[in-house]
Amino acid sequence: MAEMNIPVPNFDNNLGNWLCLDFTHTLQDRYNSDRNELLHSYSDLLAWGLHMGILKKDEAQQLLRIAEQHPQVASTLVNNAVSLREAIHRIFYTIAEDSTPPQDDMDVLNTLLARAMSHACIVPEGDRFSWEWSAHSDTEKLERINWLVVRSAADLLTSDKLHSVRACAAEDCRWLFLDISKNHSRRWCDMETCGNQAKARRHYSRKKSVSI
Numbered sequence: 001m002a003e004m005n006i007p008v009p010n011f012d013n014n015l016g017n018w019l020c021l022d023f024t025h026t027l028q029d030r031y032n033s034d035r036n037e038l039l040h041s042y043s044d045l046l047a048w049g050l051h052m053g054i055l056k057k058d059e060a061q062q063l064l065r066i067a068e069q070h071p072q073v074a075s076t077l078v079n080n081a082v083s084l085r086e087a088i089h090r091i092f093y094t095i096a097e098d099s100t101p102p103q104d105d106m107d108v109l110n111t112l113l114a115r116a117m118s119h120a121c122i123v124p125e126g127d128r129f130s131w132e133w134s135a136h137s138d139t140e141k142l143e144r145i146n147w148l149v150v151r152s153a154a155d156l157l158t159s160d161k162l163h164s165v166r167a168c169a170a171e172d173c174r175w176l177f178l179d180i181s182k183n184h185s186r187r188w189c190d191m192e193t194c195g196n197q198a199k200a201r202r203h204y205s206r207k208k209s210v211s212i
């Protein structure tokens with residue numbers, strides 16, 4: 001069967017260190033007026049799955065074909081993915097700020113988690129077992145990415161790594177990541193961007209104070 005083209009939006013590098021945190025970056029510049037939504041269609045969701053390595057190319061091609069046959073279902077699932085993403089963002093952002101996540105967002109997460117877990121199963125993989133998802137129809141297959149994301153959020157919320165979730169220290173960024181640095185000292189989403197800007201700002205203000 002002919003390969004179908006999946007256009008790839010300009011996703012950020014996977015520096016969040018946890019799937020559901022990287023998912024929150026599909027809305028770029030969320031605190032600026034020119035915020036950039038990267039998830040407009042089911043194909044964008046598939047492109048993100050490929051970008052993160054949670055889908056294989058042939059799976060993505062198969063899902064794209066199913067989505068084209070069921071455009072209404074596919075579009076509902078994109079809306080669900082965006083609501084889930086926003087709930088995940090608010091939950092982990094409030095946790096990073098040492099506050100309590102909003103109950104409404106926990107409800108969104110728990111509703112989708114219940115749906116996902118009703119499709120979760122364990123299958124043999126080599127000499128051990130791994131999580132899989134059982135789908136009883138083509139349209140259920142389309143939910144796979146949403147299920148992976150919601151389970152990733154549940155895993156992080158119940159993990160002892162939860163308190164290593166941080167928001168980038170740059171006020172206009174606040175991008176979420178899991179700090180896995182040895183001494184728990186990572187402050188920036190990316191040293192190349194926010195880290196360097198902060199260094200440049202510090203350098204500039206020092207220079208200014210010297211010249212006065």
Ligand SMILES: [Zn+2]
Nearest residue numbers: 168173189194
């Ligand atoms: Zn940043």
